[in-house]
Amino acid sequence: MLCNNHEALEGYKTPQPHLVSQKIYLNASLAPSDPPCADWTPVPMTTVIPAIYSVICVLGTIANALAVCVLAHASALRRTVANTFMLNLCVSDLLFLLSLPLWAVYYSRGYSWPFGRLACKICGALHNLNLYASIFFITAMSIDRYLAIVHPLRSQSARDPTRARLTCILVWFLACACSAPTLALRDTRYLSGLDVEACVISYPDHTWYLTLVWMKIALGFLLPLLVISCCYCAIALEGRGLERVLWTVAAVVLAFFLCWFPFHCVTFMDVLNSQGKLDGCWVYWSIHNLTPLTLCLGFSNSAINPVLYCFIGNHFRGRLGGLCKGLCACLKARGEDHSQKRGSFSTRLSSFSRKLSDLKDLDTEKKPSNWSVAEMTANQLS
Secondary structure (H helix, E strand, O other): OEEEOOOOOOOEOOOOOOOOOOOEOOOHHHOOOOOOOOOOOOOOHHHHHHHHHHHHHHHHHHHHHHHHHHHHOOOHHHOOHHHHHHHHHHHHHHHHHOOHHHHHHHHHOOOOOOOOHHHHHHHHHHHHHHHHHHHHHHHHHHHHHHHHHHOOOOOOOOOOHHHHHHHHHHHHHHHHHHHHHHHHHEEEEEEOOOOEEEEEEEOOOHHHHHHHHHHHHHHHHHHHHHHHHHHHHHHHHHOOOOHHHHHHHHHHHHHHHHHHHHHHHHHHHHHHHHOOOOOOHHHHHHHHHHHHHHHHHHHOHHHHHHHHHHHOOHHHHHHHHHHHHHHHHHHHHHHHHHHHHHHHHHHHHHHHHHHHHHHHHHHHHHOOOHHHHHHHHHHHHO
């Protein structure tokens, strides 16, 4: 079974003798033969997806880079458990966002991967690494907020920065373990139907496909959503004088749900379709057109996270303003220093020019012209 791109894209299915089954998701308009339900107009993925990826990449990179700068330059007193989780979350999002331009080029070239086998494996692994790591870090932050608000006294010993760093190491390890199958199975393959070298996941059999999909739905969405919901429900019940915190909490849960729920719904539809339990033109069209679009919505969570977790907070905005003022002051000081050096050099140059001019005038007075010498000689002879 082959699955093109980092998740299911648009597609058609075709049998292949040496595999148990094969599933290639590609742009239906590019397929060599007419796909089923041809009267359903496909979304032009080769133009829509690169545009969306570009916007997410630019906005997400700027937001996460600013968050990383502020959190990394925080004083020792500000390096709390929550900030440790936030910093690792932003790093995870940044790693993935830096791979988005390659996927945008991949789509724009009609699913032709020009970057080689190693880049295909790395970019695919970064996608899955971010999917698991970001959700695990959000879950860890939710548990930390629950302990800080609901059990402030009993959790003081547990909410230690050292333990937070150990938790981050554990999260990275689990995310890498969940991404390892994708790293192993992803590779470049020549697709004769489209005459392209595509970056695909080659599943040994259908069981592998179902196992990895269910693992992604369970560990990457359902279980974290359950934990996050329980934590924030307990915070809401506690909510005396926590209106601002509760609004932030509601925004976090809603953003997480809205960004990832559509993608996992379409993925579940694909599982049912592969087992013959769900069929029809609307199912076919939804799977092959909505999967990459809902995946874009999931990716947008990487750009939303720093806004929800960092920029809303007064302390973070204050530190960001202080960092910007310090940077501007540094640039201004360097500019003034450069101007002073230029001014000093200009002054020295002007002084040197005046001295040189004075020397020339003095030399002219001491050495009379040829006409003056002849005139003086004539006067002496007369």
